[in-house]
Each structure stands twice: as structure tokens, then as C-alpha cells.
Amino acid sequence: MHEDIEEILVTQEQIKAKVKELGHQITQDYQGKNLLLLGILKGAIPFIADLSRAIDMLHEIDYMAVSSYGNATQSSGVVRILKDLEGPIDQKHVLIVEDIVDSGLTLHYMLDLLRQRHPLSLRVCTLLYKERERAKPLELAYIGFRIPNLFVVGYGLDYAQRYRNLPYVGVLKPEVYQNNQKPERQHKSPAESS
Ligand SMILES: O=P(O)(O)OC[C@H]1O[C@H](OP(=O)(O)OP(=O)(O)O)[C@H](O)[C@@H]1O
Numbered sequence: 001m002h003e004d005i006e007e008i009l010v011t012q013e014q015i016k017a018k019v020k021e022l023g024h025q026i027t028q029d030y031q032g033k034n035l036l037l038l039g040i041l042k043g044a045i046p047f048i049a050d051l052s053r054a055i056d057m058l059h060e061i062d063y064m065a066v067s068s069y070g071n072a073t074q075s076s077g078v079v080r081i082l083k084d085l086e087g088p089i090d091q092k093h094v095l096i097v098e099d100i101v102d103s104g105l106t107l108h109y110m111l112d113l114l115r116q117r118h119p120l121s122l123r124v125c126t127l128l129y130k131e132r133e134r135a136k137p138l139e140l141a142y143i144g145f146r147i148p149n150l151f152v153v154g155y156g157l158d159y160a161q162r163y164r165n166l167p168y169v170g171v172l173k174p175e176v177y178q179n180n181q182k183p184e185r186q187h188k189s190p191a192e193s194s
């Protein structure tokens, strides 16, 4: 275990087994359909790479890059699109692939945006779902693991762009981000404090 990690919440073995299970389920659910896996960069990279190979049918992959956390541990509340899809999705069944649903702001923004492009269907597969209060409910078709409301890193999840390469999901020692965080970053955004 890396020295900055306090506790492992989801092991490499648990992730592997869950990805296999999700891939199997998705294969059954999307048989005969034109499936597009839509990965949300950068956090979803390891998950979508493993999930795609666990899906036993032809499908497409595309990515969107959005960012709302920057180097902070709380969402800024403002989602910025850094990279858009390559083409239209009106002939596709879109499955958004996320590493984590935390405040839910990123997904709400993505779902609202993508609905306007009229995909044949639009659903979400997230590896992690944080148990916490949310301003608006979210409908999630596939959830890997429900985790407590702690800041986690690994398997794609970062703190200040680091730790994405850890093969497990772990809780970062608070002193790691408390030492580095600028005071203004510690305020809750208006969207978070409601
Ligand atoms: O439910 P939310 O509170 O919106 O948080 C979830 C989002 O935040 C993270 O992305 P981030 O904006 O940090 O970009 P990254 O994937 O490049 O790290 C994560 O990968 C999700 O996309």
C-alpha cells in the first residue's frame, strides 16, 4: 500500500470481479444494439479500458473531457467541457462510463447536455457511488460499489492529478491534502453547501 493511503476501500481483486460482472450484464442488456461507451476523462480511463474488454459484443468508445474539481477535494460546482464527442449520437445507445458519482454535478450536466442530442437511449455506469446527500436524485443503471463519503484516490481517481495509477481505491491521508490545499479551496461551493 502506498504511504499516502490510509485505508484501502476496494481492492484490485474486488474491482476485477466487479468489472467482469458489469461487462457480462451490459453484454446481455445491449444485445443487438448499437452501443457507444462514453468515457468521462480523465478519471474513467482505467475503468472504461477494463470494462470495454469485459463486454463481449462489438461496441464503440468515445470520450468527453470535463473538469469540475481542478486540484481541490470539493467540486467547484462549475463543469467545464474540455473535449467533446467526435460525432452525432442520435443513432446510438449511449452508456456513460464514470469512475465516481460524488456530488452528482458532473453527471447532471452531462445528462442534460447529451439528452439534447437525442441518443436512442442514455444510461450511466459508475464504478463508485458515494453515499451522501445530493441536491437532485440521479438514476444510475449500473453501480459497482457504494462507498462512504470520504475523498478517495486510485484506479483513475486523482488528487491534484496524482494517484490515478494505484490499482485499488483508497482513502488518502487527510494530511496529504491539508498540507497542500490553499485556504480558499476549502470553502464549499454554493452548489455543495445547499
Ligand atoms: O459527482 P461529482 O461531484 O461531479 O464528481 C465526479 C466527477 O469528478 C471527477 O472528475 P474531475 O472533475 O476531478 O476530473 P478528472 O476525471 O479529470 O479527475 C470524477 O472523475 C467525476 O467525473
Ligand code: HPA
Binding pocket: 069, 100, 102, 103, 150, 151, 152, 153, 157, 158, 159
Ligand atoms: O473522492 C474523490 N476522489 C477523487 N476525485 C473525485 N472527484 C469526485 N470525488 C472524488
Ligand SMILES: [Mg+2]
Binding pocket: 043, 069, 070, 157, 158
Ligand atoms: Mg479529478
